Amino acid sequence: MSSVERIRLTYAFDAYCGWCYGFGPALHEFAAANADRIELRVLSGGLFTGSRALPVSAYPHIPGANERITELTGITFGGGYRAALAHGTVVMDSADAATGLVALRSQPGVNALDAAAAMQRAWYVDGRSLSGAAVYRDLAAELGLDAEAVAAAFASPAARAEAEADFIDVRRLNVDGYPTLLLHTAHGTDHLGGPASSADMLTRALNQHLAAATAA
Structure with missing residues (x-):
């Protein structure tokens, strides 16, 4: 399949989103299994910006959410992260993280999904x-x-300007939560799977959406 025929997908995520961390392995497996037919761009959504860029201790729901994420996805959180969570002083600033993703993905030969995963390991493991x-x-x-x-x-x-442009693009796509995987077709934009979807479920959903779009 040539590049002009590739299926376009957008992954809207935030480096400080635990559900995105849990979704990461399945998304990577899906992307690898469909590498010959998809073109995937990764955009930062800006979950913790402005007045929401606060120390992690300001979000007391996080430990409980992490337990749910592990329960549904099997992902584990590292000792360094658990210590940072207990200490509570790290400020989650999504604008900084989005700028970091731009800095990584702008380098020659970089896979943006690999860069996003490396960033999430830095936080959620270390x-x-x-x-x-x-x-x-x-x-x-x-x-x-x-x-x-x-x-x-x-x-x-x-x-920094490109990171802010990511936030604008995500808003234009009407993304209201993370992670969000979007499929772009001639008929519009559709959500693909959810945060607990497996790679196989994502591939099946992709095939079903494409079949429906072809039949339309």
Whole structure:
């Protein structure tokens, strides 16, 4: 299938969204299984921005939500993250995280979904804030990228502007929760699966949507 024929999908996520972390493995498996026919872009949604960019302790529902996420997806949360949650001082700033995603995905040869997953491991496994350049230098090394180039991109006004553009794109798509996987066809935009969907369920949903669109 040529690039012009690829099925277009958008993944709206937030690096500080636990449900996105839980959804990640299934989405990765789905993307790998359908790599020859899909084109997937990853956009940051801006869950914790402005007055919502607060220390994690300001969100007391999070531990209970994490238990539910583990129950439904099987994902586990790391010791570093549990310590950060207990300490409560890390500020979840989605604008910083979105800028970090831009800095990573803008490098040559990067898979944006891999970059998003690496960021979520930094927080949900290691408990590292996504607001400082140091974490992106380390993620760059993990992803085989130029650490200084990534750090420079993270600090650039252009990356911050692109992150803000992500937020605008997500709002234009009428996304009201995360994770959201969207399928774009000639007939419009459809939601694909949900946060507890398996890779097989996502592939079946994709096939059903495409069959319906073809028949329409």
